Structures are given as structure tokens and as C-alpha cells.
Amino acid sequence: MKFLVDHHTVTSIINKLRSAGCVFAEEEARLLVTEGQSLDGLLQKVDMRVEGIPLEYVIGWAPFCGLRIVVERGVFVPRKRTEFLVRQAEDLGCSGDIVVDLCCGSGAIGAALAAAMGDIMLYGSDIDLIAIRCARKNVTPFGGHIFEGDLYKALPRWMKGRINILVANVPYVPTKAIELLPVEARLYEPHLALDGGEDGLNILRRVVKEAPDWLAPGGHLLIETSEMQAPRTFEIFAHSGLATKVVRDAERDATVVIGTNSGDSPPAL
Template identity: 90%
Template sequence: MNFLVDHHTVTSIVYKLRSAGCVFAEEETQLLVSEAQSLEDLTKKVEMRVEGLPLEYVIGWALFCGLRIEVEQGVFVPRHRTEFLVRQAEDLACSGDLVVDLCCGSGAIGAALAAAMGDIMLYGSDIDPIATRCARKNVTKFGGHVFEGDLYEALPRWMRGRINILVANVPYVPTKAMELLPLEARLYEPNLALDGGVDGLNILRRVVKEAPDWLAPGGHLLIETSEMQAPQTIEVFAHSGLVTKVVRDAERDATVVIGTNSGDSPPAL
């Protein structure tokens, strides 16, 4: 911010945001003021937020694992609960590992892992061109690469049987539950990144089915799911031959299923 905002203006913004239903009106006001380039820009940003546009789209970034992750309208906004997935992957990863983030969205998971680990080979893929464009902005600074395409089809063949850490925050909202999502998500975030089909596990099944062919021996697949879907997810993992466990953080309402490839040799190229 390179201009002054008086107390009356700040109070007015807080009132507008609170009237629009923003629970954290004071905190959002501080962010809007700090990110605005001029009083005119601030007014525009406030109006966008009052009209319901998610705050992250208004300011252009989301805070995730201590990083400013660039987001643009039409890209899934990374959730704080997914930081639990990152921490689980970090505990399993080693220096020099090949790490792949499927359904990478903004690239937040991969960027956070690279920031924490430093020396990893990072790749991501997403079917949405808006997401892949956004992800590249976030992961290239860590030496990462992003491919556009449908899950594994986007990945180079040389990765087959060599991935050490495979993370995927796939869409897992059951179709009928989409109408129960917060209004901001339903109106502005892409359905492609949210709707997981009838039981919410359509994309997850596809990821898990092929995972053993892509994981290195001892490699790990980590997928975020809901507490309610965890039993079904465990069955899907186990059916693919992965050694499976579930971990949960009740405070974040975060559930992650982890599958380990017990194979002892990589498949032939």
C-alpha cells in the first residue's frame, strides 16, 4: 500500500464486509487495504468481495503452509486442511525424491513440499489449462514442472515405476452434496475440482488403480478424503495392492489415506 487510509474508511469497509456476511471482516479489511494499489483499487476490491468473490481471488493469492500461493479466478483455492497432507508427505519424502502432484490445481501442495524439502524433483499435472498456468507460476520458482492433461496421461513415460511420493487432492465431494457447499465455492470455484461423482470417489479410484504402476518400490500415494469416505477409500487402496493406513487431524478436520507400493522391482519401460 502506498497511500493512506483513514480510520473512517477502514470502519466503513469492515461494516460493508460484515453486512455482506464476511465472518472475519476485520482481518479481510486489513488484507484488502494492504494489497490495494490506490484508493480506487481498494474500492474496487471491496466491491468485488461484497459481491461474493472469494477473498483469495480478490487479492490474488492464498496463504498455504506459510507461502503466498498465487491464485486466479477459476482455480481451486487451497484449503488449510490440506496442509496436513503436505506434512504427511514431508514426513515420508527424502532428499532427491521424485514427487508428483496429480490434480495439482494451483500447485500449492507441490510448492509447499519443495519449500520444505528443498532438493526434490517436482512435477505436477492438471486437466484444466487455467490451473496449469497458475501452478507454473507457483512451482517453477522451486524448479518444478507442470503438465496439462488427464491424470497420468499427462506424465512422461520415464516416470513410470519411479515416483517416490505421489500426492493427489482429487475432487471428492459427492455430486448431491455439491449444493451444500459454501456459496463462494459453488458460484466461483470450478466444479471440475470439487465434484467427485455419485459417491465422491470417481477420480480417486482412477488415481489409485494406476498408482502401483507409477510408484517406485516403497513409494507412497497420499490422497486427501473425508472422514466419512475413509473406509471406502481404504478399500480402494487395498484392492490395488497398496499397504494402506489412514491418518487424521481432528482439529483441521483433515483425513489422509496413505498407500505404500510393496513391489520390489520397477516395471519395464
């Protein structure tokens, strides 16, 4: 049975959150109250949030493309702007596609694509055990499978030359820029999921380099990047032989580079 929270308690929670610097204190208070199982549990969650722990870790999930994505403390929290990547991939895919999410993190992108596209063969990979645990919770209801390992090394060989949609929200923050990130990301999210090396494109280069070998003829690679990094990312894609374009949603501050494989036929088994 759901416990009831009186108006005075809710007001007190809102004031505490606002004093701690939470910009959307009223909305956060509503979520915390909704997720609370008891008054003591609710107040404990409020204290965690006031301490600075990201709201998604406190309540155990993040909203993404209309889904509740399970997140544990220590996994990268899916961003609203990444919904733009999902929509671009959805527009390019169709029922029956083999869809792979490299650096899948919580599995949010794959789960959202499966929910939107229906009958797809969904796979993902990550090297972080917390991410793998969360991803499996999020994609298993859609029939998805998550592999443990470094990028393509985690994937079974039969996929080579047969992936229709390959998505990757790789770490793309330049190492020295991590210290400029919001406190919640800098202190609580894994740097492994943020740090893209000196120019932020180290992991991206690795993904793009091997992509033509893994994509089916006409298959697509989609990677989120920053607006500033987009020109260099375009060059990396084009150099790999992919037909490349950049798409952007200014409202979400979302930039996605899309490469299409022009290969004629898949390799023999």
C-alpha cells in the same frame, strides 16, 4: 509509494464486509488494504468481496503452508486442511525424491513440499488451463514442471515405476452434495475441481488403480478424503495392493489415506 488509508475508511470497509456476512471482516479489511494500490482500486476490491467473490480471488493469492500461492478466478482455492496432507508427505519423503502432484490445481501442494523438502524433482499435472497457468507460477520458482493432461496420461513414460511421493487432492464431493457447499465454492470455484461423481470417489478410484504401476518400490500415494469416505477409500487402496493406513487431524477436519507400494524393483526402460 504505498498510499495511506485513514481510520474512517477502514472502519467503513469493515462495516461493509460485516454487513455482507464476512465473519472475519477485520482481518479481510486488513488484507484488502495491504493489497490495494490506490483508493479506487481498494474500494473496487471491497465491492468484489461484498458481491461474494472469494477473498483469495480478490487479492490474487491464498496463504498455504507459509507461502503466498497465486490464484486466479476459476482455480480451486487451496484449503487450510490440505496442509495436513503436505505434512504427511513431507514426513515420508527425502531429498532427491521424485514428487508428483496429480490434479495439482494451483500447484499449492507441490510448492509447499518443495519449500519444505528442498532438493526434490517436482512435477504436476492438471487438465484445466487456468489451474495449469497458476501452478506454473507457483512451482517454477522451485524448479517444478507442470504437464497438461488427464492424470497419468500427462506424465512422461520414464516416470513409471520411479515416483517416490505421489500426492493427489482429487475432487471428492459427491455430485448431489455440491449444492450444499458454501456459496463461495458453489458459485465461483470450478465444479471440475469439486465433483467426484455419485459417491465422490470416481477420480480417486482412477488414481489408485494405476498408482502401483507408477510408484517406485516403497513409494507412497497420499490422497485427501473426507472422514465419512475414509473407510471406503481404505478399501480401494488395499484392493490395489498398497499397504494402507488412514491418518486424521480432527482439529483441521483433515483425513488422508496413505498407500505404500511393496514392489521389489522398477520396470526396465
